[in-house]
Amino acid sequence: xxxxxxxxxxxxxxxxxxxxxxxxxxxxxxxxxxxxxxxxxxxxxxxxxxxxxxxxxxxxxxxxxxxxxxxxxxxxxxxxxxxxxxxxxxxxxxxxxxxxxxxxxxxxxxxxxxxxxxxxxxxxxxxxxxxxxxxxxxxxxxxxxxxxxxxxxxxxxxxxxxxxxxxxxxxxxxxxxxxxxxxxxxxxxxxxxxxxxxxxxxxxxxxxxxxxxxxxxxxxxxxxxxxxxxxxxxxxxxxxxxxxxxxxxxxxxxxxxxxxxxxxxx
Numbered sequence: 001x002x003x004x005x006x007x008x009x010x011x012x013x014x015x016x017x018x019x020x021x022x023x024x025x026x027x028x029x030x031x032x033x034x035x036x037x038x039x040x041x042x043x044x045x046x047x048x049x050x051x052x053x054x055x056x057x058x059x060x061x062x063x064x065x066x067x068x069x070x071x072x073x074x075x076x077x078x079x080x081x082x083x084x085x086x087x088x089x090x091x092x093x094x095x096x097x098x099x100x101x102x103x104x105x106x107x108x109x110x111x112x113x114x115x116x117x118x119x120x121x122x123x124x125x126x127x128x129x130x131x132x133x134x135x136x137x138x139x140x141x142x143x144x145x146x147x148x149x150x151x152x153x154x155x156x157x158x159x160x161x162x163x164x165x166x167x168x169x170x171x172x173x174x175x176x177x178x179x180x181x182x183x184x185x186x187x188x189x190x191x192x193x194x195x196x197x198x199x200x201x202x203x204x205x206x207x208x209x210x211x212x213x214x215x216x217x218x219x220x221x222x223x224x225x226x227x228x229x230x231x232x233x234x235x236x237x238x239x240x241x242x243x244x245x246x247x248x249x250x251x252x253x254x255x256x257x258x259x260x261x262x263x264x265x266x
């Protein structure tokens with residue numbers, strides 16, 4: 001089992017939307033962790049329909065986990081169970097809700113994120129895969145969740161503004177992690193290739209621009225007609241299968257998936 005952590009540098013390139021979509025398409029048991037230190041958006045966005053009707057709550061999550069384990073230095077996987085929620089109509093998916101305001105992330109601190117990283121690593125020894133939304137790079141970035149990851153994905157868009165705004169973080173991640181890759185979002189194949197060259201990082205995945213489908217995973221919108229045939233969902237399913245296969249391979253690669261397997265839109 002493996003941990004994949006996604007982070008972004010500038011604006012809103014779609015990292016949370018992509019984590020939600022990949023989680024939905026994941027071909028096996030998976031835990032989605034909302035670790036955005038500014039404000040979590042997986043439950044208020046992707047899972048909002050069930051948040052509103054009370055089937056998912058933000059009363060438990062990363063905040064209650066950090067508070068309940070504050071006297072511990074490392075936490076076994078069992079310490080996570082009571083803080084996660086089952087996603088309705090998706091028995092293979094659980095979610096760890098995030099913070100609702102930045103002050104909560106300050107209270108968690110690096111020690112709280114480190115305890116969560118310890119529990120997630122223990123969980124993946126014999127449990128589900130983990131997809132982490134680490135939010136936008138900031139002073140409170142949960143670095144322990146990147147340190148423990150098997151793959152770090154930097155979310156960018158194929159634009160000069162996004163590339164220039166992501167360049168410093170790309171260099172920092174490349175120097176610090178062997179397993180950092182790009183997630184190029186709202187991109188076609190040429191745009192994804194140009195972005196990878198501009199940032200000098202391997203392309204881990206690329207997903208196409210498909211706004212009506214993206215709203216399902218960003219805002220909990222009603223699924224558009226024929227979602228299964230739409231570009232974003234088709235590419236996301238291919239990507240999820242490829243990431244899952246590599247995570248469960250006896251020999252894990254560290255410098256990128258083949259773009260034809262990783263959901264690059266043609």
